[in-house]
Amino acid sequence: MEDRIGMGRIGGAFGVRGWLKVRSDTQPPEALLEYSPWQVQQGGMWRTYDVIEGSMHRKGLVVRLAGVTDREQAELLYGADIAVTRSQLESLPAGEYYWADLIGLRVMTTHGVELGELEKLIETGANDVLVVHGDRERLIPYLRPDVVTEIDLAAGVLRVDWDPEF
Structure with missing residues (x-):
């Protein structure tokens, strides 16, 4: 199927x-x-x-x-x-994604630190939020291009400008 x-x-x-x-x-x-x-x-x-x-x-x-x-x-x-x-589903313009395509991507900082896997997204009204599970749960705002800097579906990676200590 x-x-x-x-x-x-x-x-x-x-x-x-x-x-x-x-x-x-x-x-x-x-x-x-x-x-x-x-x-x-x-x-x-x-x-x-x-x-x-x-x-x-x-x-x-x-x-x-x-x-x-x-x-x-x-x-x-x-x-x-x-x-x-x-x-x-409709085909989306370049640079737009369905949430379902993002779930399961590895989330890495722009400096190469792996934060975990994108478990889900939450709609908050102000901006969507990534729920990332790794060594702990992180909530990262889905703000492009300021926080979410790159989405590479082929490589299975979503890059974020984010402090791993936060």
Whole structure:
């Protein structure tokens, strides 16, 4: 199977007709509705669902998937991960990256000190933050080009101008 890129998670049932509450990891959240079909992981198994319709509701999305027609079926999907295949994603301009492409990169200072591996990114509002796990956890602001000076996907390295003692 082609690479899957995580895009969100199902938060539970919404109503009695099979609608689902969805937490989207896309920006803006409703951009997740532009992708269909979705790959939904439930109990370690992936299943494909076509997106029938969806909309923003308060602070999240509500979605209706093909084949999910009542509340009981919707409740079975609680907590399931949502992904799309890499081929469904747009090509990005040079110098822009999907977060999924950065996860797992080795993080090194501009002076060659390895800080660890990029575990995840956190959206804070002011700027995104790299969560790097090595000898300890480090939170490094994702500020290009001031802090994040180079991203080399081929080499698997993200370089930062960062004091290793911090």
